[in-house]
Amino acid sequence: MLLAVSFLVYGSILLLPGDPVTAILGAEGYDPVIAAQLRQQLGLGEPLPVAFGKWLERALMGDLGTSVVLSTRTSVSTLLLQRLAVTFELSVLAMTMALTIGILLGIVAALKRNTKVDVCVSMFSLTTYSMPAFFRGILLILFFSIFINIFPSGGYVGFLVDPLRNLKLMVLPSLSLTLGLMGVITRFTRSSMVEALQKEFITTATAKGLPERTIIFKHALRNALIPVVTISGLEFGALMGGVVITETVFGLPGIGSLLVQGILERDYPVVQGATLFVTVAFVLANTAVDLLYTLIDPRVKLGER
Amino acid sequence: MLHLLRHNRSTLVGAVLFGFFVIVITLGRAVYQVNPFAVNTSNKLAPPSITALFGTDLLGRDLVARALLGGAISLYVSVLSVAFSMALGVPLGLVAGYTKGLVDELIMRVMDIILAFPALVLALLIVAVLGIGINNAIIAIGFTGIPVFARIVRGVVLRISELEYVEAARALGFGNLRIMVRHVLPNVRSVIIVQVTLSLAAAILTEAALSFLGLGAPAPLQSLGGIVQEGFPYLQNAWWYAVLPGILVTVAVLGPNFLGDGLRDLLDPRLRG
Numbered sequence: 001m002l003l004a005v006s007f008l009v010y011g012s013i014l015l016l017p018g019d020p021v022t023a024i025l026g027a028e029g030y031d032p033v034i035a036a037q038l039r040q041q042l043g044l045g046e047p048l049p050v051a052f053g054k055w056l057e058r059a060l061m062g063d064l065g066t067s068v069v070l071s072t073r074t075s076v077s078t079l080l081l082q083r084l085a086v087t088f089e090l091s092v093l094a095m096t097m098a099l100t101i102g103i104l105l106g107i108v109a110a111l112k113r114n115t116k117v118d119v120c121v122s123m124f125s126l127t128t129y130s131m132p133a134f135f136r137g138i139l140l141i142l143f144f145s146i147f148i149n150i151f152p153s154g155g156y157v158g159f160l161v162d163p164l165r166n167l168k169l170m171v172l173p174s175l176s177l178t179l180g181l182m183g184v185i186t187r188f189t190r191s192s193m194v195e196a197l198q199k200e201f202i203t204t205a206t207a208k209g210l211p212e213r214t215i216i217f218k219h220a221l222r223n224a225l226i227p228v229v230t231i232s233g234l235e236f237g238a239l240m241g242g243v244v245i246t247e248t249v250f251g252l253p254g255i256g257s258l259l260v261q262g263i264l265e266r267d268y269p270v271v272q273g274a275t276l277f278v279t280v281a282f283v284l285a286n287t288a289v290d291l292l293y294t295l296i297d298p299r300v301k302l303g304e305r
Numbered sequence: 306m307l308h309l310l311r312h313n314r315s316t317l318v319g320a321v322l323f324g325f326f327v328i329v330i331t332l333g334r335a336v337y338q339v340n341p342f343a344v345n346t347s348n349k350l351a352p353p354s355i356t357a358l359f360g361t362d363l364l365g366r367d368l369v370a371r372a373l374l375g376g377a378i379s380l381y382v383s384v385l386s387v388a389f390s391m392a393l394g395v396p397l398g399l400v401a402g403y404t405k406g407l408v409d410e411l412i413m414r415v416m417d418i419i420l421a422f423p424a425l426v427l428a429l430l431i432v433a434v435l436g437i438g439i440n441n442a443i444i445a446i447g448f449t450g451i452p453v454f455a456r457i458v459r460g461v462v463l464r465i466s467e468l469e470y471v472e473a474a475r476a477l478g479f480g481n482l483r484i485m486v487r488h489v490l491p492n493v494r495s496v497i498i499v500q501v502t503l504s505l506a507a508a509i510l511t512e513a514a515l516s517f518l519g520l521g522a523p524a525p526l527q528s529l530g531g532i533v534q535e536g537f538p539y540l541q542n543a544w545w546y547a548v549l550p551g552i553l554v555t556v557a558v559l560g561p562n563f564l565g566d567g568l569r570d571l572l573d574p575r576l577r578g
Contacts, residue, residue: 004418015434126566130506130558132513132530135551138537142548146541241425245514249537259426260518263433271433279422 001283003056009276010055013268014048038068038269059276065269076273079258086156086254090246091239093170094177099232102182106189106228107216113194121186129183133242137176137249144172154251173250177242181235188231192224199223226296233289240278316567319502323560326553330376341370342525350543360545362535371532372550378528379557382442382521383508387501389447390508394454395490395497401455402462403485413459416452424449428511432520439522446511450504457500461493495572502565506558513554529554 021035058064064076102125109121128136145153151171159166196202197220205215244256251257255274262270345365353360359368401412419427431445465471466489474484515521516530527535529550536546 001418001421004414005421008418008422009430012430012434126562127555127559130510130562131555132510132517132533132551132558134514134517134530134533134537135555138533138540138547138551142540142544146544237423240423241514244425244429245517248518259429260520263429263518263520266433268433271430275422275426275430278426282423283421 002280005279005283006056006059006276007052009272009279010052011048013272034068037066064273064276067267067270076269079270080255080273080277083253083255083258085158086252087243087247087256089159089166089170090174090177090243090252090254093174094181094242095232095235095239097174097178098181098185098235101178102185103189103225103228105182105186107193107221109186109190110193110197110224111216118190121190125183125186128179131180133176133180133245134249136179137173137246140172140176141249154249156252169250173246173252176249177239177246180242181238184231184235184238185228188228189224192227193220196220196224222296226293229289229293229296233286236282236285236289240282243278313567313571315563316571319560319563319565319567321560322556323564326376326557326560327380330373330380333373334370334377337369337373339367339370341366341374343367343370350539350546352543353545353549359549360543362532362546363539368532368546368549371527372529372553375527375529375532375550376553376557378439378522378526379509379512379516379530379554382439382446382512382528383505385443386446386508386512387450387504389443390450390504391454391497391501393447394451395458395493397451398455398458398460399462399485399490399493402459403466403481403489405463409459412455416455419449420452422449424507425511425514428515429518429520432515437520437523439526442512442515442521445515446508449511450508453504454497454500457496458493461496462489465489465492499565499569499572502561502568506561506565509554509558509561529557 021039062077064080066075067073067079105121105125109118112118131139141153144151152169153172155169157165157169199220202215202220205219210219240256243254244259246252247254247257248260255277259271259274259278261267262274343366345361347365348361349363349365351357351361351365357367357369359372362368362371397412397416401409422430427449428445431448432441435441435444471484471488474488479488512521512528513530513533516528517534519531519534521531522528524531532550533547533554536543536548536550539546
């Protein structure tokens with residue numbers, strides 16, 4: 001899978017109109033030295049499998065080429081590394097909050113099924129989920145940094161430089177992402193929790209006189225979580241898309257905003273590197289979720305499809 | 306009974322919301338005849354008023370007129386992208402599910418590879434390769450949607466093609482193409498309809514995201530996402546510039562989402578809570 005993904009990312013360059021090198025460098029900034037360098041880096045002129053093999057080998061060693069925008073000319077791996085921390089922090093914060101709040105809201109909605117609380121939770125999750133990621137961010141900025149000025153609207157300070165300032169800056173971006181991710185989690189938790197609560201073993205547990213809390217958290221939730229785990233794997237995809245938008249809205253120097261900047265500046269090696277990085281992270285996250293799956297549900301064995 | 310009503314209600318709400326959006330966008334421009342390109346620099350960033358309900362933009366253009374045009378562009382791009390995903394995804398899923406074996410394996414592997422990319426990131430990569438423009442946005446958004454259609458159609462077809470009536474059609478000597486199109490495809494219809502509504506919601510979102518990043522329809526034909534991007538820097542002094550078009554996008558997405566949800570529950574009673 002990873003091989004196929006990298007091939008697609010590499011191969012996309014051949015779809016550029018005309019000569020890829022000219023297309024990348026543009027007509028005005030054409031420098032024969034850089035062009036030759038790029039031609040060699042991309043392995044153009046060699047048969048495709050060979051060129052791809054060499055490109056992949058270098059990519060595995062951490063050499064993803066050099067940015068072609070003249071002012072920067074830094075190696076793509078350096079750029080990615082510089083920006084990794086921001087994206088990582090943002091993703092972890094958002095995913096943790098989304099899972100916590102989403103699962104809790106889902107449990108509440110399932111327990112209060114078909115009441116006003118349930119309807120409110122459903123409406124809220126569907127609305128935040130239907131809102132474009134940038135619009136969630138804009139509304140948060142409007143309310144929390146313009147109407148009542150409690151959180152900054154953008155910018156970034158490293159966690160190690162000033163932890164308090166860093167967290168304050170991260171509140172709105174991660175909240176914006178959380179709101180987008182938790183809708184799906186809430187809805188899945190609710191429906192699988194409703195299903196689990198109707199199972200016979202819950203009746204048994206109730207008949208045995210177990211406290212309600214034990215029944216809900218130990219018996220029902222454990223069964224209800226299985227589909228939620230699956231969906232949260234897919235949520236990583238939404239997370240990555242959301243990261244691109246959110247970093248742009250809040251001016252965070254992460255990998256998502258690097259990707260957008262790369263596209264706008266037609267900096268193709270940067271686009272390739274960032275896409276490859278994000279997609280590989282997504283594939284790995286899904287693999288991790290599959291592994292987690294076997295831990296929660298012993299009935300599932302790996303290798304069976 | 307209570308929950309049946311509830312789900313019917315979500316179908317109804319969805320249909321009303323989306324119907325409202327489509328009617329406003331399509332008929333709105335015929336009724337509301339203000340030129341979306343008319344620049345009036347003496348009246349720039351004016352707040353919403355009776356004469357300009359959404360206020361005006363940086364160049365004093367009327368934002369209702371611009372939002373109507375932008376909405377039409379958003380809708381055009383999203384509908385065509387879903388049509389694109391469907392036109393490729395449905396036949397692929399049909400063939401994969403019906404023929405099984407190696408062809409199935411091959412098609413579904415390719416679909417898995419496409420799905421391995423986060424949707425927006427793949428759309429961004431495609432735009433990076435093809436360049437910025439309306440048609441390229443349609444291809445980019447449509448391409449990312451192909452595997453979803455292929456997967457669900459294949460799933461249903463796998464089940465249906467085992468049924469006796471398909472067997473009977475085979476015994477009668479009908480060709481594979483005829484069986485697929487005339488006997489199998491009609492039974493996949495309801496699943497496709499639900500997926501079309503949900504994919505439409507996703508397509509509107511992706512289109513808005515691309516335009517917001519400046520990678521969608523280029524100026525002066527910005528879609529709603531593009532107008533929000535333009536208004537974003539003026540949030541402090543002119544909140545309406547970004548917020549009102551943003552609400553319009555949200556309504557446009559909410560409609561098909563509600564609709565698809567309600568329809569899915571109606572068609573698949575197992576999911577009813």
